[in-house]
Amino acid sequence: MGDSTARTDKEEPLGLVPRLKGQGYAREDVEHRRRWVEEKTACRLAHVGSHSIPTEAMRGNVENPVGAAQVPLGVAGPLVVRGEHARGSFYVPLATTEGALVRSYERGMAAIARAGGAEARACLDENRVSPVFAFGTVAEAHDFALGLGEVFESLRAAAEATTRHGKLLRVEPRAVGREVIVDFCYYTADAQGMNMIARATEAACRWLVGARRARDYLLMTGHCSEKRASAKLFAGGKGKRVVAGALLPARVVKTYLHATPEGFRDLWRRTVVGHLHAGAVGYNGHYANGLAALFIACGQDAANVVNSSVGVTNFEVTEAGDLYASVTLASLTVATVGGGTGQGTARECLEMLGCAGAGRAPKFAEIVAATLLAGELSMGAALASGEFVEAHETYGRNRPEESNQPEESEQT
Amino acid sequence: MGDSTARTDKEEPLGLVPRLKGQGYAREDVEHRRRWVEEKTACRLAHVGSHSIPTEAMRGNVENPVGAAQVPLGVAGPLVVRGEHARGSFYVPLATTEGALVRSYERGMAAIARAGGAEARACLDENRVSPVFAFGTVAEAHDFALGLGEVFESLRAAAEATTRHGKLLRVEPRAVGREVIVDFCYYTADAQGMNMIARATEAACRWLVGARRARDYLLMTGHCSEKRASAKLFAGGKGKRVVAGALLPARVVKTYLHATPEGFRDLWRRTVVGHLHAGAVGYNGHYANGLAALFIACGQDAANVVNSSVGVTNFEVTEAGDLYASVTLASLTVATVGGGTGQGTARECLEMLGCAGAGRAPKFAEIVAATLLAGELSMGAALASGEFVEAHETYGRNRPEESNQPEESEQT
């Protein structure tokens, strides 16, 4: 667009995107708006307009819609999972523009499959909102915190009156000066649930004010660490705590990953030291890559990648000389209902995993954890074996002309 | 899909996604692969197949392509920026499925526009890779670190021989026990550059081994904090350090944000305390929301949201009683060339901002920072004014039937 000088004359209209009837989700409204933007910015938005999601279906997911972004989608698999909820072989949809990413995850999945699959377990499944309440003195704040347990049933009633699915499990008050931060901890079933529990918590806060237990509150403090990285996330309670692990025979490590169990162990030690010196939150190879690709494919809230990528990868050599690899995700935020999960490509990708709809979130969580395990194995192997750059040259945009066959091809 | 028992008989084929000639980027190859997945998983992938990006154009961005994910795209604006590189009014594409997000950013942009726009400055623009070198003793490691400066020109020559765009600026060694982590710090122009500098650094590492300065190295340690959250990111050097700020008259705060400067100040104090108690990295309202939506729209690597969301938002009341708001992003990773930026909807979205192609990354960085500032203002206002839940009910999926006009409509 032309970078003209900013015009902010208070008397003039601001130039907001046009307001249309019913918020403008009709097909012609979206087209009209897109043309308006094209004109304003002197661009052609042909690809943006080439979407298959019905415009009316975008209501509730986006405002001022002009079309859809398209992200290339690849498939990696088979991912063999032996979870409580996910059992079997899966083909995992990954939306990304990072060359080599799909191939890398696929390589880890092949190694896991040859090792008999990855175990996975979800240990905790909660979500929380953390309002703060203000008082006149440290003593008043202290008394409020001490007395909160007495009114828990009333808080629960107020909170749960606003939602069919959310359950208030407990409240955890923490006095800070003359204020009290309270973690309201919920079970939100298969939804991400943040809007649901924000509403429920607001109802509970209002009850506390009505009951003269508090005068003043702020609904959110960030203490719950939604869409943030924090050490608190390790304690769980923001999404699902999920662990996935696999025992990889040395032979499989060598054949499929071109590395040795000892190489993984040494890599782990050295890179952990790198993380510690960086003041990193947790330790991992590249959780964010797999999470972002899965989340975009499956209609998850991609901003939740930030909290979901807090965890710890572990590589051990067993007494028998094999490799035990695991990932521990402290706060994985996934949903199979609500948000962006119900339509279009997101719905199809969830269906590809057998994870669309109610009752599937724990299964989906186990698949995500096992996918990340595959990615950690592949990234670790590439670094330990010195093949990292080579792999990116083969599959990335700057690869040499000769397009060699993938190394796994003979294994099919 | 059917969750059949895992079959991992070593003699049987694994069931990898079919290998096709030339990696299978022809239109019919992608269709063939998609049908294969549909069959394997008993799903219909109609939406996934409905993309406008040519399949051949996906080469280098994704492997095993089956189509594209579609993410609803809305537009917020006008965002008035007074940067060094970005000057004028912008309409910002946001790909998201989180209802109310676009409206929320738009509201902040309206307030900023009425305040005369947001200043923005990019202060630092680097990227880095952090290999580790192993030695026999603490003394050897110490000597290596001390002597690295002597061979900098050789390292630079080796590194830069692999790339036209990357420039090795300096090396920063840090002895850790008997090993030395070295940050190789580069300027990568308008590219995200991670693959570029990984290759360059590998060349430099090999030079060190060839020159018998080192025997053994591991290319990456995570010390550089690529796609991770870490406190080290505050020191900069992973992407761009960008600051955006705006002075909002109390009147604008009241009219457009339904809040007061003092309310923002109080909100800041309380929520900072929440962040500190969570052990959060930095402080922000919801950087990840804006970043994820912008990154998906504009073909950025969405996994970089993790490091890019490390920063600090600040709200001050000025002596005149107005609000000064700012965001400081320590490590914003954005690109206008390479990766996913060159095609399809991503290219169109970058063009919408006047940011497609070489020489535009600093401009794009300033726009991103100003966008996040708008989001912080809107989120802060919603919390300070107690309207957070209400806004989500109006625009989210669970809104009441009556579809009221947006509050800003009379301002257009």
Place this chain on the structure above:
Amino acid sequence: MGDSTARTDKEEPLGLVPRLKGQGYAREDVEHRRRWVEEKTACRLAHVGSHSIPTEAMRGNVENPVGAAQVPLGVAGPLVVRGEHARGSFYVPLATTEGALVRSYERGMAAIARAGGAEARACLDENRVSPVFAFGTVAEAHDFALGLGEVFESLRAAAEATTRHGKLLRVEPRAVGREVIVDFCYYTADAQGMNMIARATEAACRWLVGARRARDYLLMTGHCSEKRASAKLFAGGKGKRVVAGALLPARVVKTYLHATPEGFRDLWRRTVVGHLHAGAVGYNGHYANGLAALFIACGQDAANVVNSSVGVTNFEVTEAGDLYASVTLASLTVATVGGGTGQGTARECLEMLGCAGAGRAPKFAEIVAATLLAGELSMGAALASGEFVEAHETYGRNRPEESNQPEESEQT
């Protein structure tokens, strides 16, 4: 000493400090050992030998004793505390060699006293040890964690059989890969209790092995954060969670602290930003100064200053324009029995505070928190008013000749 070349001939004796009968706590043994060291190092240890603590009384507190270190001891007060356990005016012993420290704390105490005293409350009082248990698979680890609740009574019996004072309150398991870290949470009455609960936890671990619930464990992982800085400490459970706060009228802030409530507020905002950018754990002015001086004076374990200094200071301007200041200490480790608390100067200093012996630890904790509040006020005032350097020049070692009267003198 002479820096001779290291002699490490394996056949020769090492040159360990002489072993004496009964570990050598008799007066002549300590003298003999001191003379041996004097000879070995060619030093005179006259001051070291000038102690009043009986040598036999050092048994259990130190090995290879040669005397005592002397640290100058000053007194600051009156500290007016309105706690649950500590009520009244206290004179606080501070052992330090940092010039101006005592005067600085005293100044804060004077301001607090004029403001009617500091409220203080202890909210939580626990200590914990965090062993880790190893298993063969993620599933086994998961099952162990799930089943731990069933055997809690047996664990409690095993743990409490080793101690008269420690009470096992609960266990908190956390699966990490194929291992499980378990926080064993205790109440330890008035003792620091770490040795007590290490022994108790070992007994519980052995019970788990005996009951075939676990095969292998490691008693400590650092997860409990004893003598470390960690974000986990904010969740409490390592020592006492204590909050102290005071409302200081603007007039008192001006007269006693030469500052304004608004100046404190602005200081807080700016310095919090500094802490966030440093990746600091929590926020404070100089907790460690007061803690170290109090801990050395009162026979506390000075290494616990590291975990005890994790907290958050808060400065607010009230609606009436006054200052509300508070400190929140997340994991204050103090004891009034055991360790170094029973003898010599430590006992006298605890008596000075009415805190010697059983039943006094909560009182002591409140006094410590109020002392730190005084230090935060004084440090904050010195910075906000620009008098920091001046104060150190007046009281530190490099002061000018003219020895001016303390600023508070006219206020007595």
Place this chain on the structure above:
Amino acid sequence: MGDSTARTDKEEPLGLVPRLKGQGYAREDVEHRRRWVEEKTACRLAHVGSHSIPTEAMRGNVENPVGAAQVPLGVAGPLVVRGEHARGSFYVPLATTEGALVRSYERGMAAIARAGGAEARACLDENRVSPVFAFGTVAEAHDFALGLGEVFESLRAAAEATTRHGKLLRVEPRAVGREVIVDFCYYTADAQGMNMIARATEAACRWLVGARRARDYLLMTGHCSEKRASAKLFAGGKGKRVVAGALLPARVVKTYLHATPEGFRDLWRRTVVGHLHAGAVGYNGHYANGLAALFIACGQDAANVVNSSVGVTNFEVTEAGDLYASVTLASLTVATVGGGTGQGTARECLEMLGCAGAGRAPKFAEIVAATLLAGELSMGAALASGEFVEAHETYGRNRPEESNQPEESEQT
């Protein structure tokens, strides 16, 4: 003391500790003050009064002196160091009341001695103060930061005019919103130097105001992390960066530490995971124990234990099956001149190490690092071998009656 109700009548005297002529450092003044405190608190301070430090010598180290705290002092050794500055065998003074601490460090020292000693290297030696400068807009702040380099010589002149020993090495500005935090980085020779560089920095700040480059500043923000734990400390610049390491043959590990190299490796992996899950800053066994004991003995500022304990311990098994152990201290704050180092027991303890006076700080730093290495080996061994509780029962206050000879005694 009697816990009478707080008396804060504004008209009455506060009850401050008596003000005496010349600040009251004469022997009779200290006695008078001590008697006043005894009377006020109804205590006897006999031990407190039994010190050998002359009262006049306390001036500059403490205000309102009443005597001295005594801390039991033991000696551990021989510590064999092969540093650049420290070479030879040392007997290390440790002031502590934690039973078993001295014996534990001694055990590690014996193992190190039998292994031929510990290498040590100091890599960086700086200190810093971090003021913040306020501006009207983001652009002004940006310009200030950019232009700071131009006036560096003037800043240096202003800063160094205030000190004979401090050297301003460079300034590192960081824009944060419309403010700029500047790290002023100094070399402070053998002094801790914080007061020295605070004064120097204030002079530089005033120069900037005088030169109209800045209007407003705050001298300290905590960004430098003095006496705090922060991830920033890993980047160095707050005290000395020191590394110590030793290669311990498997035989020595077994004989002296009752453990195996593999046991150490496994311990490291498991406990690192514990630290990561706690959000700990760095990784160590118990640095704070050795640091606190050494600092109290040697007249260091004990509050600096907080920043000095930020580091990383590493245990590796070598190809030959031996153990390589190291400690990396990122920000060790030690001094051999100034503060509490010049007199009494502190001076004697520094002399014991050949570290009293100018030119000895790097040597002292290497000794401290090697001492901590000994402590890490001993603690690690106790945990890996399962002897941790046993050791504390033998040497702590709650030991059984039979006082067995130390295990090392036969090795002398």
